[in-house]
Amino acid sequence: MLFWYTYCGDYMDLIIGSHVSFNKDEQLLASVKETLNYNANTFMFYTGAPQNTIRVKINDDLTKKAKQLMEENGIDIKNVVVHAPYIINLANSANFDFNVRFLKEEIKRVETLGIEKLVLHPGSHVGLGIDEGIKNIISSLNMAIEDDTKVIVCLETMAGKGTELGKNFEEIKKIIEGVKKKDKIGVCMDTCHLNDAGYDLTNFDNILDEFDKKVGLNYLKVIHINDSKNIINSHKDRHENIGIGTIGFENLIKIIYNNKLKGIPKILETPYVEGNPPYKQEIEMIRKKEFNKNLIQDILE
Ligand code: FE
Ligand code: FE
Ligand code: ZN
DSSP states (O other): OHHHHHHHHHHHHOOEEEEOOOBTTTBHHHHHHHHHHTTOSEEEEOSSOTTSOOOOOOOHHHHHHHHHHHHHTTOOGGGOEEEOOTTOOTTOGGGHHHHHHHHHHHHHHHHHTTOOEEEEOOOBOTTSOHHHHHHHHHHHHHHHSOTTOOSEEEEEOOOOOTTBSOSSHHHHHHHHHHOSOGGGEEEEEEHHHHHHHTOOTTOHHHHHHHHHHHTOGGGEEEEEEOEESSOTTOOOOOEEOTTTSSSOHHHHHHHHTOGGGTTSOEEEOOOOBTTBOOHHHHHHHHHHTOOOTTHHHHHHO
C-alpha cells in the first residue's frame, strides 16, 4: 500500500520530458505527438533551427489541435519550454540591435503559442571581459522584456566553455540584479553544465542552498537533466546519456526526485544514439528509478 502510494505519487508529481522537434508542417502538433511517443508529460523545442533566423509563421489551427491533444493527455502548457536560438549572444555588443530584435520576435512567437517559459543562454563575452559582457546582457534584456511581456526568460547555467557567462551563480545573480522586470526573469539549471562548471552534483542539496542564498530558489523554473561526458570542472559542455556519464544514474535520480524541485519541469537533452532518440528509454528508467544496463541496445532496437 505504502509502495503503491509512493510509486503513484512520484508518477503523478514528476514533470519530465525531452527536447523534441517543432517542424514546419505540423508545428506544435508534431512536438506533442513526439512527446507522447516518449511517455513524457512535458517537452522543449526550438521554434526553428537554433543556428539561423528562418522562422515559420505560427499556424493557429495547428496550435489549437496541439493544445487539444495536450489536454487529452494531461500535458500542462505551463510546463512546456521553448529554447531560444543560440545565435542570439546578448553579451556581444557588436550585434546589439539584431539580438534585441530577434529576442523580441522570439518572445512574441512563444506568446502566440501560449507558452510561458523561454530558456536562453546568457551569452559569451567574446573577449570584452566578464563585467562588460554582463552589462550588455542586462541592457539587451531590459530592451527585449517589455511591460506587457508574458513570457519568463530563463537564463541557463552554462559550462563556462570559451567566454560563456552564467557559469556560476554569482554571474546569474548579477544579471538578475540588473533586470528591471524581475517577475519576467528566471533560471534554468543544466546538470551537465553545472558539473562541467565545477559544481559537485553528488550533493545537490548543497548546490540548491547556495543557489537559494545567492539567487533565490523562487527564480528556478526549469531543469535540464543530462549526464556529462567530461569530469567536473572541465568546462566542456558535452552531454551524455542518462547513467552513462560522469554524473551517474544515482546522482541524477536524486536531483530529479529532490523534494525542493517538485513542480519544476525536467527536460532531457541527451544525445541521439546512431540517429535514434534515447528519450523513451531514458524516461522509462527514470520513472522506474532503476538503471537499465541495456539502455543503448534498447535505444537501437
Ligand atoms: Fe541550452
Ligand atoms: Fe541545457
Ligand atoms: Zn549543453
